[in-house]
Amino acid sequence: MDNIEKALRDETKHVRITHAYRWLVWSNEQNVYIVYEKRPYSRNVTDVIQTDSFEIALYFLLEDKA
Amino acid sequence: MDNALAVRAKLLKWADLDPPEDILDDDGKVRAGVKGAIVGTMNRKCGGDANRRLILSWLFSPFEGLEPISSKELTNKQVGALVRWIDWYKDPDINEWLTGADFDKEILILLTATTLVYNKSPLVVKDEHPAIDPFSPLLLGVDLGGEIVAIDDGETIKEEAESHAHKRHRQRTIDNGDILDYF
Numbered sequence: 419m420d421n422i423e424k425a426l427r428d429e430t431k432h433v434r435i436t437h438a439y440r441w442l443v444w445s446n447e448q449n450v451y452i453v454y455e456k457r458p459y460s461r462n463v464t465d466v467i468q469t470d471s472f473e474i475a476l477y478f479l480l481e482d483k484a
Numbered sequence: 485m486d487n488a489l490a491v492r493a494k495l496l497k498w499a500d501l502d503p504p505e506d507i508l509d510d511d512g513k514v515r516a517g518v519k520g521a522i523v524g525t526m527n528r529k530c531g532g533d534a535n536r537r538l539i540l541s542w543l544f545s546p547f548e549g550l551e552p553i554s555s556k557e558l559t560n561k562q563v564g565a566l567v568r569w570i571d572w573y574k575d576p577d578i579n580e581w582l583t584g585a586d587f588d589k590e591i592l593i594l595l596t597a598t599t600l601v602y603n604k605s606p607l608v609v610k611d612e613h614p615a616i617d618p619f620s621p622l623l624l625g626v627d628l629g630g631e632i633v634a635i636d637d638g639e640t641i642k643e644e645a646e647s648h649a650h651k652r653h654r655q656r657t658i659d660n661g662d663i664l665d666y667f
Contacts, residue, residue, distance in 0.1 A: 432578055439585050443577050456573050458586050463576050 423472050426451070438482040440466060442475050451475035455482065488542065488597035491590045495543045495565045503564025514563050519555050522566050525583060529591045538598040539591065 425433045426444040435442045440455045445468075453466040453475055467478045509515045526536045537552035544562055545551060558566070571584025 434577075436585070445577070452577070454576065456584070458584055459568060459571055461573055463573055 426472075435479065437479050440479050440482045442479045453478045487590075487593045491594055492543055495569055498565035498568050499544065499559075499561045501561065501564065503560050504567060507564060507567055508560070512560075514560050518563060518567065519558070521572075522563065522570065523555050525570055525572075526566075526591065529583070529588070530595045535595060535598070538602055539594045542594055542598045542601075 422435070423444075425431070426435070426442070427446075429446055433443070439457055440453055442451060442453050444450075445452050448468065450468045450470050451472055451474075452468050454463050455466050456463045467475065469475050503514070507515055507518045523536065526539065527533060530536055530539055534552070537554060540553040540555065540558070541551055543565075544553060544558070569584075569590070570587050572581050573584065574580070575582050
């Protein structure tokens, strides 16, 4: 898990973990994990959660059953 | 293959609908740049022009078999269906246009299906395994411990087969009674 967090926080790369219609990124500007969601055929991207806890972010990422 | 057919059914259903208004200009024609964006996106995902034309053929060809379709031949409604399918959105984080998650998966499904249908001839990997009949005397010789030192007019392939049989028998009787000596 540490390696995943490390990869997400690597400023030289833009890593995102995708699951169903959601993805998880680390925001260097806000110092939080953000889970985004983009449902099919809607042009809007929404924030599902912003948190400094990786575990909570992961929970919300994997919650999408689509 | 079922999944690829389901994608085709989905796209054909959309191709019956009117195209999204924002891809049309005042004259009702597809705006300049839309087809280019479709071509660029599809090529990036499926590997190039030839594959894209096969996929377009899979989606929209009325005939059996894959006759490649060029993007120039697409109707407005078909372009509309492709725009719906690709489902572009702007990533707020990196500020780039990306494609929908369904499209990313489905175009790979179509790529697999179309290449399977289109490439009917069997694949031969010449460098590693020359096209040898698995029951040929040559292969039997290799099985028994022989070494192929030249094949295809002198193109050397070093391939050795270790075999206990080689140590026990230097000659082998083939079914028809001929005795072949490969060593």
